[in-house]
Amino acid sequence: MSKSAPKERFYARGLHFECTGCGACCKLGGGFVYPTLEDVGFAARHLELSVNKFTEAYMELHEGQYVFKNDGDNCIFYGENGCTIYEARPTQCRTFPFWKANLKSQYRWKLIEEECEGIGQGRLFDFVEIEAIKNQTSQTPAGPKPEDVKTTPDPLLPS
Numbered sequence: 219m220s221k222s223a224p225k226e227r228f229y230a231r232g233l234h235f236e237c238t239g240c241g242a243c244c245k246l247g248g249g250f251v252y253p254t255l256e257d258v259g260f261a262a263r264h265l266e267l268s269v270n271k272f273t274e275a276y277m278e279l280h281e282g283q284y285v286f287k288n289d290g291d292n293c294i295f296y297g298e299n300g301c302t303i304y305e306a307r308p309t310q311c312r313t314f315p316f317w318k319a320n321l322k323s324q325y326r327w328k329l330i331e332e333e334c335e336g337i338g339q340g341r342l343f344d345f346v347e348i349e350a351i352k353n354q355t356s357q358t359p360a361g362p363k364p365e366d367v368k369t370t371p372d373p374l375l376p377s
């Protein structure tokens with residue numbers, strides 16, 4: 219028997235979403251992109267760099283954790299045509315807008331709807347899909363710490 223969606227969740231019947239590539243979520247507005255160590259590995263490999271070189275070039279420390287650099291307005295990877303590492307963008311970006319914090323209540327979803335023009339468009343993500351995406355994210359995203367980066371071997375280098 220299939221598991222039915224709890225009635226109390228406002229997205230029990232699913233939500234429509236399709237990214238238009240507008241880039242609004244790449245304009246940080248005081249936010250940070252926290253890639254996981256695995257995300258760093260994917261992005262480094264995508265750019266054919268070691269994790270350490272990638273970290274030096276594209277990341278900086280914020281409160282003891284690495285975040286992607288930004289130019290004050292945009293994420294360092296935001297280019298004229300959108301994300302320049304789109305295929306290797308981190309979990310935080312891939313899972314937006316289905317973040318735990320955004321799905322906490324209909325009110326929170328409405329607020330994020332004002333930021334993201336893709337909400338309400340495109341195909342219907344059903345409850346199970348939304349839960350699966352949501353569960354890839356943590357409530358409080360955290361980037362790797364310097365010791366994590368230093369001790370990461372580079373299986374992540376292109377073979």
Ligand code: SF4
Binds near residue numbers: 236240241333334
């Ligand atoms: S704000 Fe929404 S529509 Fe715009 S790029 Fe981000 S996810 Fe896509």
Ligand code: SF4
Binds near residue numbers: 251303
């Ligand atoms: S990594 Fe790409 S998708 Fe994520 S914030 Fe930066 S430019 Fe946007």
